[in-house]
Amino acid sequence: MTASDAIVRLRQLRLERGERAVLRGIDLDIARGSVVALFGPSGSGKSTLLSALTGELAPAAGSVEVLGQPVPSAGRALLELRKGLGVLLQGNGLLTDLTAAENVALPLRMHTDLPAPVIERLVAMKLHAVGLRAAADAYPRELSGGMARRVALARALALDPPLMIYDEPLTGLDPIACGVVMSLVRRLNDTLGLTSIVVTHHVHETLPVTDHAVVIADGGIVFSGTPAELQGSTDPLVRQFLDGQPDGPIPFDSRGAGANRQDAA
Known part of the structure; x- marks a missing residue:
């Protein structure tokens, strides 16, 4: 893969929280137009890695390039970069006193000078893209969990970002809603020409729509390859995670053990 x-290009990335190294030695390229799943046990550093991509956490060492440029540390340059990132938060982040349409319109009103009729049309298009145009006037409390997640997705797409980041998009959803959301991720990625990074521990629901899978554990990347290669992996760390085995290289008290390994590194 060329530059x-x-x-996204990560080179020898080290990320720390306080005195503790969460991730170290991370090398990863994410191809344009792909759907990449980032798997790993709880506390493995998946969300910490997302914080580096969005500029919320500066690297302790190494480099992070997003959309063809190093991620700025702060200021207007970072704000401009973030306009090219669509982020679907784990908890949706919808404002409860705004309707679905008003939630989707919010980034357009904050970051553009478009006239109200144009914003209204764009909002209708985004809600239609996620199958919720009829719910434009509904408030978040009136929506099911899956519907609220799709409204949040429509809002994340409001500024037409080339890169979408999904942080645990299936948390709290029933199996049908999980299927709907992941099908939308794939369809929107292809029809809108996006690149999507899906951070999740829902392996079986995510792999069918994924081009490339990455597994993070023990402070680094333990697997990077196709979904078929992942399912055929014999690596003990990977197998323990995929098969849900309580005993294996990843200890039950992973936070304490991980901290000890990282401190020794």
Whole structure:
């Protein structure tokens, strides 16, 4: 993969929280137009990695390039970069006193000078894209969990970002809603020409729509390859995670053990 093919490039990345190294030695390229799943047990550093991509957490070492440029540390340059990132938060982040349409319109009103009729049309298009145009006037409390997640997705797409980041998009959803959301991720990625990074521990629901899978554990990347290669992996760390085995290389008290390994590194 050439530099121009990669929308995200990580080189020898080390991320720390306080005195503790959460991730170290991370090398990863994410190809434009792909859907990439980032798997790993709880506390493995998946959300910490997302914080580096969005500029919320500066690297302790190494480099982070997103959309063809190093992630700025702060200021207007970082704000401009973030306009190219669509982020679907784990908890949706919908404002409860705004309707679905008003929630989707919010980034357009904050970051553009578009006239109200144009914003209204764009909002209708985004809600239609996620199958919720009829719910435009509903408040978040009137929506099911899956519907609220789709409204949040429509809002994340409001500014037409080239890169979408999904942080645990299936948390709290029933199996049908999980299927709907992941099908939308794939369809929107292809029809809108996006690149999507899906951070999740829902392996079986996510792999069918994924082009590339990455597994993070023990402070680093333990697997990177196709979904078929992942399912055929014999690596003990990978197998323990995929098969849900309580005993294996990943201890039950992973936070304490991980901290000890990282401190020793």
